[in-house]
Amino acid sequence: MNKRIIVALSVLALVSTSCGSKKKIAALEKQNKECQDLLNSTTVKLNLCLSEKEAMASQIDFLKKNNSELINNMGNMTTLTAQGAQNIEKALETIKEKDLKISRMQDALTKKDSVTLALVTSLKSSVGISDPDIEVNVEKGVVFISIADKMLFKSGSYMVSDRAKEILGKVAKVINDKPTFECMVEGHTDNVPFTGNAILIDNWDLSVKRATAIVRVLTKELKVNPAQLIAAGRSEFIPLVDNNTAENRSKNRRTRIVVMPKIDEFYDMIEKEMKKQK
Template sequence: MRKIYLLLFVGLFATAFSSCQVLSIKKYKALLATQDSLNRGWNESQLMNENLESLIAKLRKDTTGLSSALNDMKNQYSRMDSNYNKLRSNSSSEINKLSQDLKKREQRLKEVEEILRKRDEATNQLKEKLQQALLGFTKSGLTVEIKNGKVYVSMTDKLLFPSGSIVIDEKGKQALTQLATVLKQQPEINIAVEGHTDSQKITNLGQIKDNWDLSVLRSTSVVRYLTEVNKVESVRMTATGKGEFQPLVSNANAEGRSKNRRIEIVLSPKLDELYDLIKQ
């Protein structure tokens, strides 16, 4: 480019020289001004060229980076697509498995609900039979009620025992005999006999040391009478003493203490079928 400007200057100078043997000062200054202008143009064009080359290098670098980033994105997409296909395949299999498990659980739940329904039905029927059989003893403090799916036959101590005694009296024997008649007709019922006392300390009862002793001995007396005299199966029976620690009401007065001194016969249906179903 600089050569071109130089040739132009020389050409202009030669033309001027050929047309006139001696240059005037004015023309000479004009030629110098033209030379300066051409030099400035040359320098500006050189600077512009350098800027363009720098820009081209930057664009090439950017293009290379974008190409690399594009390749990375293509690879990531390929991996994600592969993972998605695997996940969709596995999900379909898992959904089918979960669906089958859910159907089994629903079927098991229906079976459990049916067993519980039958249990509740049997419990209500048992309560009605006991209420009819023991109707004559309700005025003596006998009650029959259902709690937590079990039938509770509660007898105050005055119905079964003389004061401070563990020997069942005649009226108590009559009530237990009536109870045993119903129990022997219900072989699928477990029987737990619980003895309860008030909170007053035991005094002058011989070998009976405390309320624990009294509650246990009274419950075992009832169990023996039901099994030995009335022939209720012993394997169905459990005797426990609760002492003074599960009162129905406050022991602050005589009426409350009388209610707390009791024998509770807890009747619960055998749930072997339900337990077996739950274990599956």
């Protein structure tokens, strides 16, 4: 009877952990969407400023031509030249202000891309990733390191292999060099039902346990700051390919480490520049 109670409490704890991870994932996805929406709005503003700059350049050409014609027609060189110069000067000041605003927005838009590019370069050089079972790529401004489960775990297990610790040691070095970044460790499975045991019930449990196992290695053995890490299980529901062959199922069994620059810092920077345009 006591064993049944212990098992029930263990399952309840795992479910609670999974729910907490889902909330964190949902919050991060919402935050990422807000940042993407803000990026889109800023791009529209930038295009508008570029159009206004082009219109002002045309106005300067018109003023120069008009000034020349007035001088020729009326012969009052001193008065007309002074007035034309004043108009041109005002137009140039306006364009200078537009250029400054455009430059600020372009800097804001490219800063995150620059940080992301630098991170990818750093990862590829320091981690030394050349194995086809390890991929580093960028999607929507976020860096993903995807590692096939056969390099991390035995089939149906969440015990981290020695080979995996060697790879994770290189990833940990990059994370430790970026103390303001956050990393989410995601466990993914194929769609073959997990038969279950006294600890694991289904693929949800397996994916979560694999994520937390990776997090433990990163924090306890490789000294990564726990505050930078999030453990998440995605089960079988985000496959890379159809689970219709053994090879495809092998591709879908993976652990993905999502490396994210602080979204809040970028969001605040864009928000300040948007307010300057009002």
